[in-house]
Amino acid sequence: MTQPDIRDFTRQELAGTLISLGEKGSRVDKVFNFLYRKGAESFDVMAGVQEGLKTRLAALYSLAPAPAIEKRVSAIDKTTKLLFTFPDGAKAESVVLFNKKTISACISSQSGCACGCTFCATGGLGFKRDLRPHEILAQFAACRREAGRTLDSVLFMGMGEPFLNWANVKKSVLILSDNKGYNFPQTRITVSTVGVVPVIRELAESRLEIRLAISLITADEKQRAELTPMAKRYSLREIIGAARYYTDRTKKMVFLEYIVFDGLNDSPQDARKLLALVKDVPCKVNLIMYNPAGGAAFTPGRFEKGKEFQNIMVEAGIRTHMRREKGTDIAAACGQLAAGPEAS
Ligand code: SF4
Known part of the structure; x- marks a missing residue:
């Protein structure tokens, strides 16, 4: 053994x-x-x-050899994608994001993903396996080397659904934040889920200080079911209920992510539907323009319509940010990670 x-x-x-x-x-x-x-x-x-x-x-105990790492750098914005191949051949990707004043690392929790979201390149890969804490930590260490200095934040938004590998993700968070380990503050770690309700509730009851992001994707139940099979397991109503439970228990706000597809969920009526869903949740909404991935038949949301959507939300008092995607030329943006050169 x-x-x-x-x-x-x-x-x-x-x-x-x-x-x-x-x-x-x-x-x-x-x-x-x-x-x-x-x-x-x-x-x-x-x-x-x-x-x-x-x-x-x-x-x-053993100490597994370091994974092989390939690197790609965006010619547009310096975003750097690292492709890891672990000794058993499993692959995962991380992305180092260079912002104006800060540097973030977006890391993977699984090799592939079982959720099968239809707009996501990782979903198209299928599930390979869970990543172990040392494989998650290897990504952190490599991103930090790439940044050339301390990272400002770590986002579990790479490949995989972190809450379907929660035991390993939680351990990696504990080791990252251990003052004898990497001593990286939990408050600068964000875990993003597509809405695994029982783990959102478990996180609410834990003592972890990490931040929670929930990818609503869209605000219409029927449309959501076409975009993610996870909608069959947890309805938007259950997810919002869990988000409320989390914000009540932790007194922290939750980040809610909405993916803007052209002509699908970008109208003023769609914005009002989202408003009705989130109005009672202490939250910040991130509007993410869909990034083309894996040949999926969707079109990215347009900037002007995104702005109009954002204005409706902001006027109703909901903090709403339109996220500028980075690394699109190297398939490093949200939803584009596919663990291989074919993605680029
Ligand atoms: S969007 Fe996230 S949860 Fe959905 S398939 Fe992609 S990696 Fe998995």
């Missing part, structure tokens, strides 16, 4: 293992420091960690 990767465990879990082995739990801090501050790729390089402890850890 293959040993689990040591980077798939939180510091508390590893400390528990050490205690069960008769070691002092506090010794795990040094190990964590080697794993995340120094990027150790073997137990041998952990100078100062007792030899006996290293041998015991090596008998229990």
